[in-house]
Amino acid sequence: MLKKDIGLLVLIIVVGAVVAIINPRFLSPINIANTANLVGLFGIFAIGQGFVIITGGIELSVGSVIALLGVIFIDLIANQGVPWPVAILLVIIIGFVIGLIHGLLVTRLKLQPFVVTLCGLLIYRGIARFYTHDATAGFPFGVNFPTLEWLLTGRTDFLALATGDSLHSLPLPHSFVFMLALAVVMWFVLHRSVFGRHLYAVGKNEEAARYSGIRTTRVIVSAYIICAVLTAIAAIFFAMYTRSILPSGHGNFYELYAIAAAVLGGFSLRGGEGSIVGVVLGAILLQILQNLVNLLGIPSSLNFAVMGTVILIGAIADQQFARFREQRGRMRSRVSETADG
């Protein structure tokens, strides 16, 4: 764990403790389970966003993709009679293709990621609304998918499962469990695999990475595909969680939650910096902030303002801290520089 991650963890604990003292309901099992569910849902695509940000890119179409793939998924299983495992596969394939297109536009046509994904944001939102004729997509009365619902929105008390019901703990929402498992896998991918190292190298200095024999196009396209596929998976979780989707509003601003989680987690928008632990902690902090607004009786209209303020303070603190470290470093290097100059 990096120092930055520890700092963020401390912040989460402090904020959590303050909220818990003011309103003990913060620690009630139901509140924890709800918050964990949201952390899981947002965490899944925030991790994906992290991969793109490490390359120095950005993915702005996340919210629109969640809306589009959500309505497609519901339509497939509720109206078209497609078996849900097939529907999941189809939606993931669409996600894959979206990521591939974004990646190719960025690398082959050398378009700026901001532009490519901003257009994506507009296009997918428009298609989603057209797809349902701007109506809400939902399940007709009496249509149920018990297995799917249990898998994606259920909760399991893992301690009870492991000890054969002799011990009990908090039942954990499956979205959260999935996100944790994903985070573990992605931690290895990002921090310990060849691909992960290449990703950092490309983000730090694409030119030098190319001269070191890294196939930079492939690395960058892969990052966009990972992001879009994880977003597709999140879209399915969201669809089953909300059960009805208003295509004009579903998923609005979600890309900004993902970017905010990454920035809070120590990612640099210039690329080459960030960790999985950081982005997960960032997603957790964001949901705690949302929760805090509700629990402390702050008008919910101030929701975004609270979030923005905390992120801003975090960014300022981080910048000042970095400057302090740099100054200390410069003092040292000035001495050594003079030693050889």
Next chain:
Amino acid sequence: MPVLSDLPVRDPADEPFIRLSNIRKTYPGVVALSDFSMEVRAGEVIGIVGENGAGKSTLMKILGGVTQPDQGLIEVDGLAHDAFTVEDSMKAGIAFVHQELNLFDNLDVAANVFIGREPRKNGFLKLIDSKKLNETVQPLLDRLGATFGPTTPVSRLSLAQQQMVEIAKALSIRSRLVILDEPTSSLPLAETGKLLEVIAGLKAQGIAVIFISHRLHEIVEACDRVLVLRDGCLVDTLEGNEINHDTMVRLMVGRDLKVVYASPATARGDVALRANRVRTTAYPHQEIELDLHKGEILGLAGLVGSGRTELARVLFGIDSALGGSILLNGDEIHFASAAEAIEAKVFLVPEDRKGAGLLLDLTIAENVSLPNLRVYVRNLLVSRSRESAQAEKSRDNLDIRAPGVSIRARTLSGGNQQKVVLAKWLAMDPQVIIFDEPTRGIDIGAKSEIYKLMRELSDRGVAVLMISSDMEEVIGVSDRVAVMHEGRISGILARSAASEENILRLAVGKTV
């Protein structure tokens, strides 16, 4: 700012206007400068030479007022300063032209000269008075003999011309002393001559110049007086015809040894890499024919912009050739990326060490393993212990001076950074290595070591292609010298025929 009524022709025997006496500066554990004295008179060109670490930078910082000396006296026009600050330095008319140019290439020449000091029109908006700006800058450019005007965009200027803009900037604040810090290290041969002319022009106008360079023959050409620094001490001052290459090197290094150029131990072998009618983006209509043999060092000389770097990029798969074919050991190859070249054991040590050769934020070990990361994988994951084992080995073999292999490449000196770039390729059993300006900005000690490594490689049968604008290096290191002129090979010289004159003639398109 000093008020000079006009620019009188000064008598060189004038009293010195800047005098440093018994300057001493120490940093914890290091004496950076000790008992140093110098005088600067109007219209003299003073060379300062010394290896990296000799105290040149400290001296510059003191003259610039950035650092205060621990002891000693700085006098300007006979007036002693207790603390010589940046402001005092500017008031004394000292201007710096740094090795790395600080120009805005999206602006024109005049805007750069007066950046931050733009003349304004009267009126509410205080708009920039472009007319006055250009009128002020034109005479400055004339004095330097510039062939470009104040409204030329900086992006269209060559490096030497950009340096002239920097010098014009110095003149615009009425400097009396212009300090040129390694101005020629990035300049091609022809442009270097131009800069030396500019220096002569400044001298004629009574402006003093301090000229710092690693290229000693330029010092010989330009300077009236040379101060040689070693380990923070002024070891000697050379004047007139005492200024020569061997004396300077002897004084700088402290012994008679200079760079040793080893001759090849083995005869050259078969052709390893052949460029057959290759065309590059630099000169789309010129064809390049070049054979690179196993076990030889082939120097590739020529002016900057003659298409050498573009050829290297094509051979290494960064760019694709516009036409022609490339043969590796007789087989035609088409590298679509550097990754493919690397698989074929064709490597490049690029010109831009910090931007392309290395990832400055990665550690030494991570840089060394990067091109070949799969080899370091155990159970699907990159094994850090394997990485550091290889890096330790490279560190010993190449004598990379670093406290450990897990420190960032950014913190290393230029010579050691270049050794890390080399270590990447040496760990991978090279067949062909292309060096693009391998020793630019590297001090003599590290240079020698890099030459030795190149020779060891060629003696092992590796084909080495060395692009270099440093004449001394081309002649000393190469077994054969190919010279490029405007996108084609204008001639190939055997070691015995590779004289400075022959190379220059070919470089400008004449025949030998």
